[in-house]
Amino acid sequence: MTTTTLDWNRTYRAGDHHKYWELSQPSAELVGFLAALGPGAGRPALDIGCGTGWDTLALAGAGYRVTGVDISEEALHLARARAAENAPEESGDGSSRPAFEQADVRRLPFEDASFDLLIDRGCLHHLGEEDRERYARETARVLRPRGILYLRGSRVNTFPFKPLTAELLRRHFAPNGFEASPLLPFQLQTDAMSLPAHACVLTRTDAERSATP
Numbered sequence: 374m375t376t377t378t379l380d381w382n383r384t385y386r387a388g389d390h391h392k393y394w395e396l397s398q399p400s401a402e403l404v405g406f407l408a409a410l411g412p413g414a415g416r417p418a419l420d421i422g423c424g425t426g427w428d429t430l431a432l433a434g435a436g437y438r439v440t441g442v443d444i445s446e447e448a449l450h451l452a453r454a455r456a457a458e459n460a461p462e463e464s465g466d467g468s469s470r471p472a473f474e475q476a477d478v479r480r481l482p483f484e485d486a487s488f489d490l491l492i493d494r495g496c497l498h499h500l501g502e503e504d505r506e507r508y509a510r511e512t513a514r515v516l517r518p519r520g521i522l523y524l525r526g527s528r529v530n531t532f533p534f535k536p537l538t539a540e541l542l543r544r545h546f547a548p549n550g551f552e553a554s555p556l557l558p559f560q561l562q563t564d565a566m567s568l569p570a571h572a573c574v575l576t577r578t579d580a581e582r583s584a585t586p
Contacts, residue, residue: 381445395424397564399431400494402572406523413437416489419515420471421478422496426452429471430459437490438469442476449473479507483515491515491522495561498526498534509545516577522551528558528571537571551575 407413413436420429423441425448432439433456443449452473476482478496491512500508512522526537542553554574561570 381443382447384445386447395564396427396562399427399434400525401562402525402559403428403431403492403494403523407431407435410435410490413490417487418490418492419481419483419488421491421493421512423452423473424448426455426471426473428492428494429473430456432490432492433469433471440472440474442474442478442481444475444477446475449475478511479504481511481515485514486517486520487515489517489520491520492524493522494525495527497524498537501535505541505545509549509551513546513549513551513577518577518579520577522575522577524573524575525561525570527561528556528569534568537573542573542575546575550578552578 413432415436415438418432418437418439420426420432420439420441423429423443426441429439429441429452441449441452443452456471456473474482478500497505497508516522524537527534528536528538530536537556539553539556542551542556546553552575554576556571556573559570559572561568
């Protein structure tokens with residue numbers, strides 16, 4: 374299963390996101406991660422699979438100049454409305470209200486080395502094997518050297534999730550120029566459920582990526 378096999382616009386219009394993955398606030402694990410990183414100071418960040426935008430808003434609140442992307446325009450409509458009500462005003466630290474764009478993570482519409490920080494809460498774990506390789510290549514491409522991808526995904530192999538594992542990191546991310554932290558288990562909480570998950574910090578190295586066949 375990949376993200377393209379689901380009609381995400383219909384899913385959001387039907388309100389199914391409230392049953393499975395919606396939050397009523399930024400995710401707790403991201404808030405803790407951003408607190409440890411320190412102020413964003415206007416650095417560019419990307420929220421991959423931003424959904425209705427709570428984590429995008431957390432990045433903006435931490436001082437990042439953030440863009441949220443999602444494959445669903447319906448999700449982005451909800452995210453823009455949420456940002457209009459909750460986003461911080463532009464401030465002297467270089468941050469601003471978040472931007473939102475419709476985009477496919479396999480073909481991101483950004484130039485090389487555009488971002489210092491990428492975050493993903495539940496996008497990768499919907500992708501099949503071929504699409505995971507494309508994901509790794511694209512995230513490596515848009516990250517600056519020493520930039521960070523903060524990745525969170527299921528640790529169980531149950532429909533519709535494909536697990537985030539150490540083997541996945543070795544197979545797809547290491548050849549594309551990433552160094553990975555240990556996988557840390559946690560419970561990925563939503564308003565309606567809890568999913569056994571892994572969190573991982575991937576750092577883009579200065580080394581060139583392996584050539585694409």
